[in-house]
Amino acid sequence: MGRSSTPGEGTRPQVGDAGRLGWDESLYEDGLPKGPDSGAGATRADAPESGAPGSGSPKAAAPRAAGRRGGGRAKRRGGKRKRRVLRWSATALAVFILGGAGAGYLYYENLNSNLKKEDLTLGDKKMAAHKANAAGQTPLNVLLIGSDARDSKENQKLGGGRDTFGAPPLADVQMLVHVSADRSNMSVISMPRDTLLKIPKCTDSKTGRVHPPSAGLKMTNETLERGGPGCTVAAWYELTGITIDHFMMIDFSGVVSLADAIGGVPVCVEGNVYSHTSAGKGSGLKLAKGTTKIKGKQALQWLRTRYGFEDGTDLGRTHAQHMYMNSMVRELRKGTKLSDPLKLDKLARAATDALTVDKGIERVDQLYDLAEEFKKVPTDRITMTTMPNVYGTGINKERVLPKPGDADQLFQMVRDDIPLDGKASKRKAPAAKKPTAPIAEIPVTVRNGTRTDVAYPVKGRASDVKELLVGKGFAETSVDAQYSEAAARTGILFPSVDMEGNAQAVAKALGIPLASVKRSTDVTAITLTVGADWREAGEYAASAKKEKTPESARALNGDDEGACMKIQPGFGW
DSSP, X not given: OOOXXXXXTTOOOOTTOOOOOOOOGGGEETTEESSSOBOOOOOOOOSTTTTOOOSSOOOOOOOTTGGGGTSOOOOOOGGGOSOOOEEOOHHHHHHHHHHTOOOSEEOOTTHHHHSEEEOSOOSSSOOOOOOOOTTSOOOXXXXXXXXXXXXXXXXXXXXXXXXGTTSOOOEEEEEEEEEOTTSSOEEEEEOOTTBEEOOOOEEXXXXXXEXXXXXXXXXXXXXXXXXXXHHHHHHHHHHHOOOOOEEEEEOHHHHHHHHHHHTOEXXXXXXXXXXXXXXXXXXXXXXXXXXXXXXXXXXXXXXXXOTTBTTSSHHHHHHHXXXXXXXXXXXXXXXXOOOOHHHHHHHHHHHHHHOEEEGGGOSHHHHHHHHHHHHTSOGGGEEEEEOOEEEOOGGGTTOEEEOTTHHHHHHHHHHTTOOXXXXXXXXXXXXXOOOSSOGGGOOEEEEEOOOOSSSOOOTTHHHHHHHXXXXXXXXXXXXXXXXXXXXXSOEEEESSGGGHHHHHHHHHHHTOOGGGEEEOTTOSSOEEEEOGGGOSSSSOOGGGSOOOOOGGGOOEETTOTTOOBOXXXXXXX
């Protein structure tokens, strides 16, 4: 998102700007801001599942520099080998299933040509680089997207909704997979497809078409039709501030093919359930009370079921997807194997044909590298969560928004690489660097980023913080009065390695965590942006928050074998 055309600190919010969190709760009416225009969002005609998405999203991707992320990346080059058997780890396979794709073995060089590749992000903002821990490791973040595309006979048969055949696909399943820098734990955040947010400007890299920022709030699943998955990535970054390394997208047919090859996944329901309404809505899932091993089309039905689970909303469906993924991981780690070469060949071809990935993981060997990273995380350190949310009102009463406080807390824990399972973190604090100049000679630029979606920026905050720094000896501090973008949290950027110690000195002087000090090519000098977490005068205090996953995130541990879906009244048999 570019700068506002109206200069000056304290600039009023511009319609369509995609600010992140930092909510003014006084402006909420049962979860819906009074100010922004709220669109009802895109929902498919209630075909089998009232616009329900295809299963979870595809698989995570290989790190750009896996050697720094905890595992030495094998140096492979596509043209130097003809046939090579690549064995996928159980965890990587489970993530494919979560998003809809995976295989035990991927082989044959021509599989690479099956993979569809697109740009990682279509937004204007460059994502900040990961900050390595003391061991030189960095986290890995992969956005998994489930597309409801009905662009083939198979997808049309599975997805239904005849009136939507050939229509732009929607990103109906979105899950961010975060693997910690030390590879000790994994955190997954699902964003309900009914989430209302502001979509940033996206430029279609294939056609050059510019999709302007949304005027008001739109459903998050609409991001996919604004140029492709790169716009979904851009929207996630705008909202969460979490740097995304890769994305993987899967469609309906990919889910079924892969679920068939796995041989079935045990799922549990607390009572008999039939997802079907008199109006013809529902996934068609029909299960008896207790545990059933599902696969193929039935697995797709489970992942798409809305009517019949919990309160009949997308929130229940998201929880069911978490149960499915956890169960898949457990099954595979109990010894489930894929060994039939013919079946695996068919699966590998189907999987790669169903996947769309970013260009950073456009080869099968790169996906294999990713699998090796996922393999390092034990099942009992996998935590599934749903973005904390609140319901809207009026025409948006079935839509949700990020819950003030809780949502940003969850996002910040992932940004700071804090485990969501509550167990002690093995992460090491960023290495402290010594400044290369006296603090009186360190130039610092301060920006006011306190504006939010529902509140104007606090006038004069950049000037106030400037005076704080001057009072602490940073005499070369100035204010960037032209800056008008929103920032959910306070942070410090520096352009080159030799300035890191100087930037850390600024952070220490103000009590800002060193984890909030990052290198970025978007700045030419040390730049402090005062975020929505520091709207009040006085010393910075946001770092005092507890490192605890909000209860509203509905955390589900990967080892929880007792998880069982509650049934919505009226859908029993």
